Amino acid sequence: xxxxxxxxxLARCAVAVSxxxxxxxxxxxAPAPAAADERRSGSEFMSASTQAMQRDDTLNPGxxxxxxxxxxxxxxxxxxxxxxxxxxxxxxxxxxxxxARFPAFDAASKVTVNLAQRINICRERKQQxxxxxxxxxxxxxxxxxxxxQSRGMPVSPxxxxxxxxxxxxxxxxYFQRIGQLNLSCAQCHDQQWGKRLAGSTIPQxxxxxxxxxRLEWQAMGSLQRRLRNCMSGVRAEIPPxxxxxxxxxxxxxxxxxxGMKMESPGVRP
Amino acid sequence: MARALIHMPTTAKKGEVIxxxxxxxxxxxxxxxxxxxxxxxxxxxxxxxVCKYNGEQVFGAELHQAISANPYISFFTIATESGTLEFTxxxxxxxxxxxxxxxxxxA
Numbered sequence: 001x002x003x004x005x006x007x008x009x010l011a012r013c014a015v016a017v018s019x020x021x022x023x024x025x026x027x028x029x030a031p032a033p034a035a036a037d038e039r040r041s042g043s044e045f046m047s048a049s050t051q052a053m054q055r056d057d058t059l060n061p062g063x064x065x066x067x068x069x070x071x072x073x074x075x076x077x078x079x080x081x082x083x084x085x086x087x088x089x090x091x092x093x094x095x096x097x098x099x100a101r102f103p104a105f106d107a108a109s110k111v112t113v114n115l116a117q118r119i120n121i122c123r124e125r126k127q128q129x130x131x132x133x134x135x136x137x138x139x140x141x142x143x144x145x146x147x148x149q150s151r152g153m154p155v156s157p158x159x160x161x162x163x164x165x166x167x168x169x170x171x172x173x174y175f176q177r178i179g180q181l182n183l184s185c186a187q188c189h190d191q192q193w194g195k196r197l198a199g200s201t202i203p204q205x206x207x208x209x210x211x212x213x214r215l216e217w218q219a220m221g222s223l224q225r226r227l228r229n230c231m232s233g234v235r236a237e238i239p240p241x242x243x244x245x246x247x248x249x250x251x252x253x254x255x256x257x258x259g260m261k262m263e264s265p266g267v268r269p
Numbered sequence: 270m271a272r273a274l275i276h277m278p279t280t281a282k283k284g285e286v287i288x289x290x291x292x293x294x295x296x297x298x299x300x301x302x303x304x305x306x307x308x309x310x311x312x313x314x315x316x317x318x319v320c321k322y323n324g325e326q327v328f329g330a331e332l333h334q335a336i337s338a339n340p341y342i343s344f345f346t347i348a349t350e351s352g353t354l355e356f357t358x359x360x361x362x363x364x365x366x367x368x369x370x371x372x373x374x375x376a
Binding site: 059215219 | 293
């Protein structure tokens with residue numbers, strides 16, 4: 001209830017501010033939609049202690065998942081008896097920059113897939129092993145281990161027609177009002193970032209740190225989990241994990257974050 | 270998911286103060302929260318953590334419900350002699366986990 005009230009209040013404030021023309025009101029006006037040089041990672045909005053937790057791998061609880069992911073990378077699975085390493089070798093070399101190029105269009109299945117789904121494609125087709133459950137500890141571990149190899153690299157979404165079409169659909173969803181609160185992603189993350197929503201600061205909604213260890217979850221979670229969280233917050237109908245809409249949104253966020261540094265494993269409050 | 274991660278130097282000078290960081294994956298279920306079915310989820314927490322340096326206890330901690338999942342403990346000890354540090358976590362439902370690290374101390 002509190003959250004809903006705060007959201008409505010924020011929406012009302014925005015209207016009031018844009019209608020006012022006095023300089024005083026201008027000074028407190030909402031920042032314009034984040035331009036390329038104004039983009040700030042969600043980590044910049046966090047407290048110093050949470051930032052330290054992300055910065056230092058010996059403090060970052062995400063490393064528990066990552067070391068699990070590393071063990072899986074080297075463990076044989078499925079009928080093929082092969083591990084990820086059997087084909088891809090050293091992840092530090094072969095997976096460098098890989099996560100920065102996802103979601104990407106998969107020509108064989110003719111859909112855009114995110115990193116987790118791509119890992120499962122490899123499992124099913126190459127390892128001949130059953131797909132890992134989306135959002136499971138195992139898949140998050142592998143995903144985070146692969147994403148770690150791109151840390152510090154710029155987000156660089158692929159330029160092919162399939163991925164672009166997906167990102168275009170995602171962009172449309174990003175600006176579309178949804179749910180009982182009738183809010184779009186852009187209304188909070190482009191127009192109201194830096195302000196408070198109840199106790200927390202609204203970030204710009206950049207997604208270069210996923211999968212993240214979120215203190216509220218007390219666990220690792222994917223970008224889709226975060227997106228579904230927000231959708232539940234505005235009381236919209238929530239697509240299931242792995243749904244096309246969510247992957248489209250992820251593809252758009254990658255375009256929006258192009259050039260920003262990969263941070264995985266991020267820690268968020 | 271790895272069960273536990275320990276970060277500490279592998280070598281130290283005699284008399285040097287070293288920092289040890291121990292992180293363990295554990296849900297730390299408080300026993301106060303209702304589950305999806307409305308029933309209270311039974312408590313499942315780590316109760317104690319002990320660090321033994323060549324068999325002698327150098328650090329210990331009691332853990333309670335207010336401690337978050339995946340507890341992280343950082344502490345210091347003095348490097349006195351080469352040997353093994355053994356870390357033990359014990360908790361509800363007969364939970365027990367231990368890790369060993371070796372430390373080489375030079376004069």
